[in-house]
Amino acid sequence: MTSNTRVVVIGAGLAGVRLARRLGELGTPVTLIGDEEHRPYNRVLLAEVLAGRYSPDVIALPAPAQLTRARVTGIDREARSVECADGSKIAYDRLVLATGSNPVLPPLRGLFTPDHVLPEGVHAFRTMDDCLGLSKAVRPGVKAIVIGGGLLGVSAARALAQRGAQVILAQQAERLMERQLDPSASKLVRRHLGDLGVEVHTDLRVRDVRCVGGAVRSVEMADGYALDADLVVLACGVRPRAGLAQAAGLHVRKGIVVDDELRTSDPYIHAIGDCAQHDGNVYGLATPALEQAEVLAELLAGRANARYTGTRSLTRLTLPGQSAFDLAAFGETEPRPGDDVVQLTDATRGTYRKVVVRDDRLVGGVLVGELGTVGALARAWEGAEPLPDDGPLLHLLTNDGGS
Incomplete structure (x- = not known):
């Protein structure tokens, strides 16, 4: 791609902002389109705003200069342009869908008013x-x-x-x-x-x-x-926001289907983050979204050897405050027959650690409370390498290994 290639990104969440910032650092201009009136923000921290610990400004993301506030209503693949609710059109050479996900609204009686909006409260x-x-x-x-x-x-x-x-x-x-x-x-x-x-x-x-x-x-x-x-x-829960892609005739299953170059069924359109489905997976987590943004930035900036091969993602929930609470979970937390399992529980301190090992490889684990070992465990799991013969499983749970 050349430096004057027009890259348009729809979605100003974590994935879209990271991609736009990274492309800017690599010398590729980008137009970022967001439909929320607020500054881009870190959705992961919304609960901390609700709890009163953070103000909205604290979780704001450093937005790129080229941020356009608009609601995209359609994609014209033939003309390579996106159509906005105000009637304007934005041309692209490469389009990136980082549209995120929508909340799942359960099929409850009385959930919507006659005007199809949620009732007060x-x-x-x-x-x-x-x-x-x-x-x-x-x-x-x-x-x-x-x-x-x-x-x-x-x-x-x-x-x-x-x-x-x-x-x-x-x-x-x-x-x-x-x-x-x-x-x-x-x-x-x-x-x-x-x-x-x-x-x-x-x-x-x-x-x-x-x-x-x-x-x-x-x-x-x-x-x-x-x-x-x-x-x-x-x-x-949430479901991928794939309506635009579906209306444009792109391949959509659970999410917008992409390959290792994060391309959709249209080679000029890519998708990343919560809306994307790669190798059958819709992650719905921050770490994969950010990794996808990094890989796509490299590709769009001309680094042809960049590929996305999936993310082995760890779920971590940190609840700060007077009664702080920490947990981390990764991989398969329930063992199969023949698996080795090591568990350490301290009911008084409210801590719990467990790892599941299969064929000398760490396949999953869950930790609640003190997470000093999470770094070493996550590295052993992500590497999928055989565990050393000289290290008992208990060592994995008691050696902090750097978190």
Whole structure:
């Protein structure tokens, strides 16, 4: 590519901003299009804004100079231009979709008003506007129900509790954060939330949202039991924001399908971050999004040998404050028959460490509490190399190895 190649990036989240900044450093100009009125920000830290620990300015990202605020409504692949809601068109030589993901809104009765908007008091938790709306509504004593006990739901419940709300966390699965954590680690998360006053219910399906005068008043469970609510937070996961790509005729499955050069089915269009599906994986995490941005920057700047081969990503949740809580999980946390497992539990200190080894290779682990060993464990897992014969598994859990 030449230095006058027009690169247009749709999406001013972590992936889009990192790509634009990196391209600028490599001498390739870029136009970054974002549809939020706020400065680009680190979505990972929204719960800290909701908890009142950070102001929105603290989590702002250093945006490139070429930031255009617009909502893209279509892609004209033949003309190689994008169409915006205000009628303007922006031409590109290479287009990058970094459109992120949308919150999953569960199929609950009463969830939407006749005008197809969420009732007063019902909030998704995905954007800065969602966060600021919640921050404005929460106050000491308010009754808040968080629907969804994954990473986002746990973070939201904790933040609301820190603001003095009476919080109930309703999780449909049998335990919290079931995708990342084994039962023992999940129990410690539940205990931590309980210590903050959060009432946790698992194996609980919400059926109905009841409103009076357009504002939420209660939610009804599948068994008919109703819970009073002033606030309802929907933390039921996310799905790739791939509507633009689909309308343009690009190959979309779970996300926008890309190859090792992060190209879509159109060689002039790339996709990175939460909206992209590489080798069957839609990661939905910050680390893969940033790695994809780095690789694509190299490619678009003319470094032809750059390739993205996937990310072995570690999930880490750090909940600071007076009752701090740390956890990390990676790989397969549940063993198969024949696997070796080492666990260390200290109930008094609320710490838990576990690794799963298969054929002399570390295939997964989970740590709660003191994370001094996470660096050494993550490196052993990411490298997928045979573990040394002279090092017992216990050594992996007790040697800090640098975090």
